Amino acid sequence: MINLAYRDIANGFGRYMLTSLGLGLLIGVTLTMAGVYRGMVDDARALINGSATDIWVVQRHTLGPYAESSTLHDDAWRGIVGLPGVAETGNVAYLTMQVKHREKDVRVMIAGFESGKPGEPMRLVAGRPVTRSHYEAVADVKTGFQVGDRVRIRRHEYTVVGLTSRMVSSGGDPMLFITLKDAQEVQFLKDNDAIVGDRERLAANPQFNRPGVPGLLSAVEADRFSNHNVNAILVRVASGTDARLVADTILRWKHLQAYTRTDMEQILVAKLIATSAKQIGLFLVILTVVSTAIVALTVYTMTMSKIKEIAVLKLIGAKNRVIVAMILQQALGLGVIGFVIGKTVATFWAPIFPKYVLLEMSDAGRAFVITMVICTLASILAIRAALKVSPATAIGGG
Amino acid sequence: MADHAKKPAIKLEGLVKRYGSGSSAVEALKGVDMEVYPGEVVGLLGPSGSGKTTLLQCLGAVIDPTAGRITLGGDVTFDDEWKISDLRELRRDRIGFIFQAPYLIPFLDATENVSLLPMLAGKPNSEATARAMDLLKVLDVAHRAGARISELSGGEAQRVAIARALANNPPIILADEPTAPLDSQRSLTVMRMLNELAAQYRTAIIVVTHDDNIIPTFKRLYRIREGKAHEEAGEGRPFS
Ligand SMILES: Nc1ncnc2c1ncn2[C@@H]1O[C@H](COP(=O)(O)OP(=O)(O)OP(=O)(O)O)[C@@H](O)[C@H]1O
Ligand SMILES: [Mg+2]
Numbered sequence: 208m209i210n211l212a213y214r215d216i217a218n219g220f221g222r223y224m225l226t227s228l229g230l231g232l233l234i235g236v237t238l239t240m241a242g243v244y245r246g247m248v249d250d251a252r253a254l255i256n257g258s259a260t261d262i263w264v265v266q267r268h269t270l271g272p273y274a275e276s277s278t279l280h281d282d283a284w285r286g287i288v289g290l291p292g293v294a295e296t297g298n299v300a301y302l303t304m305q306v307k308h309r310e311k312d313v314r315v316m317i318a319g320f321e322s323g324k325p326g327e328p329m330r331l332v333a334g335r336p337v338t339r340s341h342y343e344a345v346a347d348v349k350t351g352f353q354v355g356d357r358v359r360i361r362r363h364e365y366t367v368v369g370l371t372s373r374m375v376s377s378g379g380d381p382m383l384f385i386t387l388k389d390a391q392e393v394q395f396l397k398d399n400d401a402i403v404g405d406r407e408r409l410a411a412n413p414q415f416n417r418p419g420v421p422g423l424l425s426a427v428e429a430d431r432f433s434n435h436n437v438n439a440i441l442v443r444v445a446s447g448t449d450a451r452l453v454a455d456t457i458l459r460w461k462h463l464q465a466y467t468r469t470d471m472e473q474i475l476v477a478k479l480i481a482t483s484a485k486q487i488g489l490f491l492v493i494l495t496v497v498s499t500a501i502v503a504l505t506v507y508t509m510t511m512s513k514i515k516e517i518a519v520l521k522l523i524g525a526k527n528r529v530i531v532a533m534i535l536q537q538a539l540g541l542g543v544i545g546f547v548i549g550k551t552v553a554t555f556w557a558p559i560f561p562k563y564v565l566l567e568m569s570d571a572g573r574a575f576v577i578t579m580v581i582c583t584l585a586s587i588l589a590i591r592a593a594l595k596v597s598p599a600t601a602i603g604g605g
Numbered sequence: 606m607a608d609h610a611k612k613p614a615i616k617l618e619g620l621v622k623r624y625g626s627g628s629s630a631v632e633a634l635k636g637v638d639m640e641v642y643p644g645e646v647v648g649l650l651g652p653s654g655s656g657k658t659t660l661l662q663c664l665g666a667v668i669d670p671t672a673g674r675i676t677l678g679g680d681v682t683f684d685d686e687w688k689i690s691d692l693r694e695l696r697r698d699r700i701g702f703i704f705q706a707p708y709l710i711p712f713l714d715a716t717e718n719v720s721l722l723p724m725l726a727g728k729p730n731s732e733a734t735a736r737a738m739d740l741l742k743v744l745d746v747a748h749r750a751g752a753r754i755s756e757l758s759g760g761e762a763q764r765v766a767i768a769r770a771l772a773n774n775p776p777i778i779l780a781d782e783p784t785a786p787l788d789s790q791r792s793l794t795v796m797r798m799l800n801e802l803a804a805q806y807r808t809a810i811i812v813v814t815h816d817d818n819i820i821p822t823f824k825r826l827y828r829i830r831e832g833k834a835h836e837e838a839g840e841g842r843p844f845s
Contacts, residue, residue, distance in 0.1 A: 208724045208725075208730065209713065209717055209720070209721060209724060209730075211712075211713075214712050214713055214717070215712045217712070218711070218712035513712075516710045516711065516712070519708050519709075519710060520710070521693065522667060522696065522702065522708070523696065523697065523702070523721070523722055523725070523769070524693045524694065524695075524696040524697020524698070524722070524725055524726075525693065525697075525725050526693055526725075529725065598667055598693075598696075599662065599667050599668050601708055602658075602662070602667070602704050602705075602706075602708060
């Protein structure tokens with residue numbers, strides 16, 4: 208049997224391929240949107256798993272440190288390290304800000320960590336860990352920084368000594384790791400002018416600047432212009448210990464919030480990413496509807512443009528099944544070609560996106576099935592029109 | 606006159622066809638009786654608008670008659686309200702159509718337009734293609750076998766259409782002015798072919814025509830007047 212679907216397509220090949228290309232780009236966008244969501248989830252997981260941490264201890268009643276701000280005193284760890292099952296704790300401070308790199312502003316999330324403690328960047332892809340206590344940094348490769356680069360953070364120049372990967376905040380900003388001391392300073396010290404202004408105001412206040420009490424002004428200055436706060440305490444439990452139990456103990460006795468790895472994933476994925484996920488989900492629905500409309504319109508137009516030939520086919524005795532097969536094959540052909548194009552372009556352009564785009568095989572599989580279903584549904588209209596046409600229309604009758 | 610001892614291939618009894626309804630209704634056929642026997646080539650004449658095409662379409666199960674009875678090869682295919690269920694199989698296997706225009710499928714080439722019919726009837730591709738090539742040779746268009754339909758001349762297209770009508774070796778061929786786009790020489794060739802076909806395969810053939818060139822070749826013909834068919838004897842001029 209001659210493949211009527213193919214012969215008809217071959218006759219108007221350019222138009223068919225152009226439509227397939229259009230559909231393919233739509234499918235590519237759809238796959239990418241799904242990839243953006245997967246990337247966000249994966250970034251969150253990488254963030255959680257990249258710090259050798261079992262429990263995040265944060266300010267009570269907050270979802271910190273990534274989803275909400277949280278502030279703890281930097282000696283709170285003392286109460287935790289002694290609890291049974293706790294192997295190690297590490298103070299961390301996070302802040303998102305612009306840093307200057309080669310005269311350009313780069314937005315990063317600065318992470319202050321204590322050397323050798325949980326919170327230190329683990330997977331270095333280049334360079335070495337931070338070894339000095341000041342002005343050295345390890346950057347995520349997404350910052351675009353190179354080992355040896357100088358980066359200006361507020362008043363100080365930092366040297367990038369190492370690079371890590373897949374350490375990106377939930378907002379998509381690449382992370383820049385510096386020592387906790389540096390981070391605390393960055394976090395709480397303001398710019399030069401502001402500090403000078405504050406100092407002058409303080410010195411002008413007769414309550415603090417008393418000639419009779421010489422130490423008072425410097426004591427107040429020390430308190431005002433230094434910082435003993437952190438955003439979270441990262442806890443690593445001893446092997447064989449249930450992190451849940453330790454977290455419950457901290458929650459009960461220390462008046463602090465404690466999240467296990469599962470809790471943290473829950474917070475990042477279900478709470479922080481939830482709105483984006485809904486946004487993306489809605490986009491996917493719209494793209495699906497648009498794709499369906501395009502396929503339906505194309506298949507319908509293709510069918511109507513050869514409705515006379517379909518009538519001739521009926522006239523010479525072709526069964527409905529022959530005609531339905533022709534239309535369906537053309538519709539599914541659009542889907543298959545479109546999917547191949549879509550998958551290809553998505554694979555090519557995914558790395559160009561500023562945020563991580565994770566194209567999962569299972570998503571592609573699902574998209575393929577949905578595409579085939581869409582194409583089938585979209586051809587119903589055309590098939591109905593084709594089956595309704597009377598063979599007499601072929602010869603000008605009705 | 607026809608050999609009335611045998612069973613007719615086509616038998617029409619009181620065939621009525623009314624287009625539309627109410628005051629605007631047109632009664633194209635008002636009770637046509639007609640018999641065509643196997644191996645016969647019968648002419649169907651009549652002025653324009655007399656209902657010739659309508660009659661062929663009713664016969665070929667393309668449109669439904671309003672009343673009357675059609676019997677093809679001994680099987681009743683239409684009887685007043687009733688009609689056989691598989692009209693497409695009937696058209697595919699038992700009736701070859703040659704229309705006023707070729708109505709070929711533009712996205713298939715000449716050979717495929719012909720071989721499609723045996724294929725639709727379930728014949729293997731090679732057999733169908735061989736059959737198509739044979740017919741194109743007989744109709745003198747074999748040199749255009751692989752041509753696109755849009756590149757054929759009117760006469761070539763019509764001959765491909767004739768080949769298609771013959772492709773499944775149907776017991777009945779209905780031809781609506783088949784020679785209109787052909788020159789007088791080719792018209793006679795086609796008529797001779799139809800006559801040979803009728804003789805060889807016992808095919809019953811009805812040819813609608815206005816063509817004075819071929820009217821003398823019929824041994825028997827029907828003339829449609831006022832919605833009824835009137836039988837006449839023809840010259841039966843032999844092909845030289
Ligand atoms: N689909 C239709 N709807 C309404 N009236 C029709 C239709 N087809 C044909 N008729 C009418 O039926 C009558 C017979 O038409 P038909 O086409 O059978 O004539 P014909 O003998 O084939 O004419 P011609 O020699 O011009 O081809 C005409 O009056 C025509 O207007
Ligand atoms: Mg006519």
